[in-house]
Amino acid sequence: MKQKKVFLLLNGEKPETLPEFSDYEIICATDGAYQFLKERQIIPNFISGDFDSLENLPKNIEVIHTPNQDFTDFDKILQILFDKGYTTIDIFGASGKEQDHFLGNLHTTIQWKEKLQLTFFDNHSRYFLADKSTEIINCKNKIVSLVPFPSAKNISTEGLEYPLNNEDLVFGTRIGTRNKAINNNAKITFESGELFIFINHYKQKK
Incomplete structure (x- = not known):
């Protein structure tokens, strides 16, 4: 339905x-x-x-x-x-x-x-509060930013140019802005905290 x-x-x-x-x-x-x-x-x-x-x-x-x-x-x-x-x-x-x-x-x-x-x-973009496991589709060459609010722990990503592997993001210490999707689909998972995902409408030139 x-x-x-x-x-x-x-x-x-x-x-x-x-x-x-x-x-x-x-x-x-x-x-x-x-x-x-x-x-x-x-x-x-x-x-x-x-x-x-x-x-x-x-x-x-x-x-x-x-x-x-x-x-x-x-x-x-x-x-x-x-x-x-x-x-x-x-x-x-x-x-x-x-x-x-x-x-x-x-x-x-x-x-x-x-x-x-x-x-x-x-x-310029769409953005949302991520689930613990989030898949972004049709995003190749788009800018993807991961912004903790205020922190998110054990983040792993697939399909992004600069991957994270069980890493923490903390506002004021380290955030994940201006990454780029290198695959058509990207996946972000994390263990705890709050994480906003921003996806630019426009694709970045290669």
């Missing part, structure tokens, strides 16, 4: 190109990102937020007011999606602009790792 996927737009750097929306069950956005969709005549299924920045609320879509300032807009809309039964979410606009929001979004991703499958897309 095909998973029901969600397109979620946050209020970071807006995508230069949009995906094929027929791939998604629903479209949603935080209130700060809604204007981007409106300008492109894209009607989301719902928007959420405190709506301080919107003078006129839309009448033709579901508006979910989430004023609780103890949680970020990202965390609150993930809770809404989880409550609606959605677990596979593609997220756009999570990086760029204020970088503290980007780091906060990574933090939130770890908090939801047991319940949601989150994949991020920006204008």
Whole structure:
């Protein structure tokens, strides 16, 4: 059975190109990102937020007011999606602009790792929190970066130009940026910790 996927737009750097929306069950956005969709005549299924920045609320879509300032807009809309039964979410606009929001979004991703499958897309790459065993397909000659948050232990890789063999990465000591896939598929395994994988959209020239 095909998973029901969600397109979620946050209020970071807006995508230069949009995906094929027929791939998604629903479209949603935080209130700060809604204007981007409106300008492109894209009607989301719902928007959420405190709506301080919107003078006129839309009448033709579901508006979910989430004023609780103890949680970020990202965390609150993930809770809404989880409550609606959605677990596979593609997220756009999570990086760029204020970088503290980007780091906060990574933090939130770890908090939801047991319940949601989150994949991020920006204008340069896609990235996600890795499982203990992760395979990347169709990646030959693409830049692959391994970023611990804050550490990941006993990492091994296959199909990367600079392999790791049961090695540790620790933020502030050693991270694994700007590696390159030399095979069509690459595999990353690790024993414990948290590890984000970033994959550039564009292939590196040989």
